[in-house]
Amino acid sequence: MTTEHLLACEIIHKIKGRVRIRIKALKYLGSLKSQVEKQLEQVKYIKGAKISSVTGTVVIYFDDSLAQEDNLMALLQNTLNAYLVEIYKAERTFNNKNVTIERKLQEETPEEIIKKIVISACLLGYNFFKKAPLNPVVGIRRIFNPNTMAIMSLAGPVISNGIGSLIKNKRPNADTLSSSAIISSLLLGKEKTALTIMIMEEFSELLTVYTMKKTRGAIKDMLSVGENFVWKLEANKTVKKVPIEEIKKGDKIVVHTGEKISVDGTIVEGEAYIDQSSITGEYMPITKKVGENVFAGTIIKNGNITVEAEKVGDERTVSRIIKLVEDANFNKADIQNYADNFSAQLIPLNFLLAAIVYGATRNIQKAMSMLVIDYSCGIRLSTATAFSAAINTAAKNGILIKGSNYIEELSKADTIIFDKTGTITEGRPSVQTINVLDKEMGENVMLAYAAAAEETSSHPLAVAILNEAKDRGIEIPKHSGDKVVVARGTETEVDGSVIRIGNKKFMEENGIQTEEYYDEIRTVLSRGEILIYIAKDNNLIGLLGVTDPPRENIKKTINRLRGQGIDEIVLLTGDLEQQAQTIAAKMSIDSYESELLPEDKAKNILALQSKGSKVIMIGDGINDAPALSYANIGVALGSKRTDVAMEAADVTIAKDDPLAVPEVIGLSKNTVKIIRENFAMAIGINSFALVLGATGILPAIYSSVIHNLSTVLVVGNSLRLLKYKLKS
Template sequence: MALNKNIPLFKCSVIHTMPGRVRVGCRAFQYLSKLNSKIEKNFTGMRAIKSAKINNITRNILICYDKRLTSQDEILILLREIVSKYSITVYKNERGDIGRRISQVKEVREESTEDILKRVAVNAGTLSYSLITKQNWSLISGTSMFSKFTTIPALISIGLIAPLFKTGIGSFRYSLKPNADTLTIISIISSLLLGKDVSALTIILLSDVAELLTAYTMEKTRDSIKNMIDLNEEYVWKQLEDKTVKRVSIKSIKEKDIVAIHTGEKVCVDGKVLSGVAVVDEASITGEFEPSVKRTGSYVFAGSIVKNGNVTVATEKAGDNTVVSRIIHLVEEAASKKAPIQDYADKFASYLVPFNFAFAALTYFATKSAFKALNMLIIDYSCGIKLSTATAFSAAINTAVRNGVLIKGGNYIESLSKADTLIFDKTGTLTEGRPQIVSIVSADKTIKEEDIIKIAVTAEETSSHPMAKAVMRKSGQLDIRIPKHGDIITYVGRGNETTLEGKIVKVGNKAFMEESNIDTSQLESEEEMLISRGESIIYVSFDGKLIGLIGIQDKMRDNMRKAINNLRHKGIDEIILLTGDLKEQAEIVVDKMGIDSYEAELLPENKVQAVLKVQSQGSKTVMVGDGINDAPALAYANVGVALGGSSTDAALEASDISIQGNDPMMLTSVIELSNKTMNIVRQNFGLVIGINSLGLVLSAAGVLPVFWGAVLHNSSTILVVSNSLRLLFHNMERGI
């Protein structure tokens, strides 16, 4: 039981029992070896427990107890509680273990399309010359074995496969395991020994065509990300000590250097604005389509564009440390983070290579035909199986990048396709994270709404609280000048106080009013109405009397309800809300959005525990947050998705997938892309295994000549790569 990887990590099941003794299996013990003594002390410190011993290898614990003081059921409950305390450690260690178990087999060769095209051109030219002239002269005359290796096609074949000797022979030398390159080398050498030099060239040509398609996909992925956010700047204006500026290479810029950026120029560093004002387009970094105004103290990021104005910036990050460089690096390195199915494909392909040799030997002994045996080496599964996953995931990442979605690796595409539980943060994710005033209620008909805002803004002017900022924005919209007022006194968790025209102004929550002996009963019915609509209330008093209520609400993201409904159709069984807001606010959002359950008033660490609790029940989770306060939960979910992202640094560090725009419908688009990618991978597996199995049967029966065996095998590889390339043309907006 405990060895089954499909069983939830924290599920505790009895393996063996007898009176006063029970052995319980739990996969979590595999990752708790350093905490054995601590966990065992939790048990032995109890009067009812005689002893407890953990075996990390077999992943179980043996507990001896006094059956007069406790029961087996009570021990199981206690065990679950104790093990769950270490849930974060368990999940962290499990992920590290998965990373270490990634197969070390050879990756798809990373050659440029130009290099492969040269190989194809040389091969095609030689092959055409041999077929047209039908000349097969050799540097060594006669019919000796060596003469077969000195024909023009043979020499070109050996030259083309020369790079494979290091990986193919090296693999066999150090691990005693042949790989796909080993098989390719032997099949080419065997073809030459049999005098089939043209067949050898054909095998290499078709293989290179498949490699060319794969390299093209990889390069398209890199080009997409670079075209989206590349700097394309080689020089920058550096401010010298005497305040003059000098045009220098961007490579020479270091931390603390001051650079000047002018209208129309791209920002080439991450840093803080020291002086000047500029309108900056940050769409390529944050996904916000509306340019933002940068003043002294504001931060700018490399890759953004100064639309208007001039600023000087103190460099904090330059070169490869900038946000834009890290984005490019993450996407370029995505291929190294292999999906489980990709790792499985690589291992499966490697395991099949020895069988090709076995098939070749059996065929030769059964038929005494070297040609039939050669076909067993020419037709192999490994190349097609590897390319069927690598190309598909690369193409999917390419398509996502072109639509403003950064996926850090193919493993997250596969995890997303298996997800059944979606967990949302509220503020900044379900909502826009920008509270705004939606209601103003006057206590007296003689008091206008503008008067309430005018009085409230005197006490909120210096506050950085989001609700205070909403009041400030409203005063700006109404073109209200802030009256002269006294010093502002802040009561933490309550509100603010100041004086206006010699009278006291108090703005804050209901508790603040009650502490100040200000009667709020006259607006009790209006208060209940605002609360029922999910509005947070600011109470405004002047000269000891309540003059009005201000209702503030964080607007739901456009299309969020539609996105949630679509997600259910994509296979999401449960949707959960985790928020630090009050229970009442969470309940309103749950009702509006049709969410299944929620937990409120959570700290970031509480969100992690909630995520791990869901995972311990066997659910595959996707956590959607803003990448800042949700960073821990994003990191521990099976897939962490940063939607929009008010902080690019935090979103990149914490999330596995970063959606640069603010449209929640992109969530459904990414899931559709992941599902389509996995369908194509499965199709590719079927094509490779089906076509090559047919080829092996026909070859062994003597129906398929060596040349056509090579054509069939390499055509299957080209077919699966071409099938994967369909993902480059996937329309994420329409889902096709």
């Protein structure tokens, strides 16, 4: 869907001072209709505006001495553009509701489906061993015997939904295809064929239902939002340990160092360093003070706070993430693969041919053969085999593709969105710049002092410094206990000298001057690095620049993606503006948004889709889960990806090499190319068989041979994908 399609204007009728304009977006305004009307009427040259959601038109009364029709159309488009995300969501929901009527498989349990498979298998065994009657009954009378009635009963939900789609939706769905094959087989006396089709269908449903159940469970298990019990602050200022379920809006809870925050709320007492990476994606813990908001699922790295609960239970941010993921899984745009679409369109042709043959010959067997020798078998198998082979090849290369429709969507993508931390970058801060300001001191000595001050800290910046010292083989000198000042830094004593390491404010509060090193400081900050000051006693002795380095091969990955026709590459991150700007510039990324919450990322996805973009979202964390679900294709990348990201994603890349992304897109494009070749073969050969069979030139047995030959050809062509080489 493109913006131009939704906002394309057409003048239906006009007279002096009045015009009726058709624009499709008006059909999907819903409750926004009156708001848009009022907004239009506020324009000085518009006297009145009336929108019809049924016809998708608006009647505008205006002063024609101040404006022309072109001005009105431009104004209308600009006005609706502000609501484009809501309009696009409404259109997608409408299309999903009206394209097909599909059974809700998530309402069936795996146990119920297994029971149906067992019963079908028993009936299939019975039909293999029963003796064929001397004068078999064919046609509609075959339905009314215990054997076929049992088969019809098992196939009831499929047949009911298939017919229901035809009646209510005026078009067939996947169940209509199965229903046609099952009923045709029964009418021709081929109970074994009908049962085989049903078993295959039920087995497919079993895998689908199991996957749905597993995905929902994994999301809820992995998004553990906090402690089972919390410390509630009572009215008498004592604390009491209570179950999280007892906490209500307005209650105050006390959270200590190392604990998870279990509610969304506001800090009313205390100060703490809080790791918000599970929600925002920013890898650095940040300081939170009285009056600032905190989120359930985040962890206190240092400090104690009292939080007044504002959102509890399902209202919490992390619970909204669960809902976003689940809603997207069940309301994702209805991407029909080639087989479903094309086969559904050709089903009426088979019925028409059957009717024509019966009318001409009065021979029910010849008429029924028009349904046996149909397009749907070859077309469906041509796609199924190709998709299966592609998924197999991807799996052998450490890439899990969750469904065949995602391969088709990968081939269409024109926009890729990257998360930053752990996707474009490694997610592990490291020391990039070492600037010794004391000319009599070496780098290793300065790093030894810094490591001494940070030795007992688990802060990501401290880990980066300690790793640098370890890589250089630096021995950490003996020192006194470390004194931590929250949101400032740490200090220790080495050989009688006080070593301080931290931010600029920490230095200033201890009387250490930094102004004379303005140029050195500005140089580090200009590279987007986090600046750490190191002082000995009252003198600044060095600067460290810490950053999260880009992944190996990420630049090469972006270049290859552009070569595959990706028009736009976007960075969406919860990290700070400076870090986002720096990495976007280094990677030549087209645009970026920073300091985003998970729901903000999802809104950005929808905004791009509303403009016609086919979006791939690549991420690795819990905070990426909603965006991964709302994108046309969600890709979870790397061995460090969270399980919830993997469950929310449509494609999971188990290895850390981002070059796998362009390779899997290349595989998808090759798969679609082979499917098109299969379509040509299946349609051509089966058309030949149907024409000859309908005219009586070719006996039914030979028509069947030709039909099965097309199947062999498309399978053989599809199996070439098993040998496809991924280069990453």
